[in-house]
Amino acid sequence: MDFTPTEAQAEARDLAARIFGDLTTHERLKAAGTGSDPELFKALCAAGLVGAVAELGLLGLVLLLEEQGRTTAQVPYAATCVYGLLAVTAHGTPEQRERLLPGIEDGSVVVAGAFPAQGGVRACVRGELTGTVPLVPWLRDATHVLVADTDRRLWLAPLGEGTGITPVELTAPWSAARLTLDGAPADHLGGPDAYADVLATARTAFAGLQAGVCAGALARAVAHTNTREQFGRPLATRQAVQLRAADAHMDTEAIRVTAYEAAWWRDAGLPYATHALTAAWWASEAGQRVVHTGQHLHGGAGADLDHPVHRHFLWGRQLDAYLGCGAEVLQELGELIAHGE
Template sequence: MDFTPTEEQTAARDLAARIFGDLSTPERLSAAGTGSDAELWKELCSAGLVAAVADVGLLGLVLLLEEQGRTTAQVPFAVSCVYGLLAVAAHGSAEQRQRLLPGIGDGAVVVTGALPSTGGVRAAARGELTGTVPLVPWLRDATHVLVGDGRRRLWLVRTADARCEPVESTAPWAAGRLTLDAAPAEPLGPPGAYADVLATARTAFAGLQAGVCAGSLARAVAHTNTREQFGRPLAAKQGVQLRAADAYMDTESIRVTAYEAAWRRDAGLPYATHALTAAWWASEAGARVVHTGQHLHGGAGADLEHPVHRHFLWGRQLDAHLGCGSEVLQELGELIVSGEEAV
């Protein structure tokens, strides 16, 4: 395994870091409220970062999402790349790729996903979908939703053909409740496409969590190095050092497992168990890290307006989105026992 970024991946990551760093400031995040930053989304698409994911692969996307997570930038970057660009590129027909990929690349088409909540959606013989998904991330920004039905098939639905109601989640993800009432839908890919898209999403969101944790820890380190107690920096205390060291190791565990799953997908190797491993670390360790980041800020960490609190909210939302650790671990164990790693 070689996780060293290519020149293209490095260039895309550095460009993303600059754009997120310049435009996703605490002041702009506060002004955006619970919605998305339309100007930032336009800048990312104009810079070609969404379209570039087709060339830099899933590992490249994980690198880009780390930069988004560091600043908790409120844009539908992860969902549109995973459920839109990568899903359509890998599993769409020639006609679907020609019709959808240019719009996804320039931001005119935004795709989100209603996976793995398949139990509440069923497909009729002609493809109409009926059911409800209580919370879909970035639904308020989306033009299309990639929906999984009860038989683990993928369907692409236009949000104009569904009822989308705003829902407030822990993090400001412009989420919504999706209600389908015999909504027209087009199939995407063969039955096996569901497992690939789900594993891709788990890997990508783990990468996003790695960035959220890195950003939270960086803020905690800066705070404890400058905040003094009894004439000494907080960072000089052994208890603080140990908490920060544990958080660093947890963050690196999330990062390396996400890198491995992404690298394996790009190399055409089975990676479903690796994606679940990354999801487990992102869920379990991610919650620990953002709690540590807030705790090391002392009373300031309890301030809802403090930037570190935003990392805490994102970390807990990603924890919930990926699934609690015991559920992910059970699914991982069942997959290992069955020996059937389809993707």
């Protein structure tokens, strides 16, 4: 395995870093509140950073999502790339790809994902969907939603006829909503293996996002402890602070390398479900430790709801919940290994 980015992946990562860095300012995030930043998403699409993912692969997407996580940029980038671009590219028919991909790439089609399957949606013979999904991240920004039914078949439904959206607030400002389907028309997407592939892709991608969130939280903590003095010395000179930061750094690197590994296996066309679950476990378990450390090392400032590090804390905890608690992920991973999958 070689995790060294290709020239194209490195260029895309650097471009994403500049766009996120320039446009995801503290002031813009405060102005967005619990909503998203549509102008930032338009800038990402205009720069080709959605469409490029088809060529950059999942490892390329993980690199880009790290940059989003560092800034906690409030855009449906991960959702659209995973549940839209990669899902349609891998499992759509030629007609579906021709019809949907141009809109996904230019940002006129935004896709949210009702994942993982929650057993509440049924599809009739004609493909109309009925049921409820309690919460779907980024649904308020979406034009389409990728839904898994009770049989774990995938359906891509436009948000319109037969769909209802009720806003829901999560720990992080992810523009989430409750989805109600009442005979909603939808396109069937992919075969019997499509659900497992999209789920593993999502776990890997959101683990990469968590790596960026943790890296951003730790960078802020390092900067704070290097400048904040106590008893005439910077906090960073204290051994307890150094050890806590070192543990957080190792946790962040574990999240990053397991996400890279899972992405590499998918891009190589190899089975990667266990690798995706490993990445998800590290992102869930280690991620919440890192964002707690980032907040703790800021002292009282870390408890300020307006402080930038608090956003990393909220994102880290939301990703922990979205990926599944560590015990649940570990149980699923153990079952896969036991069955030799």
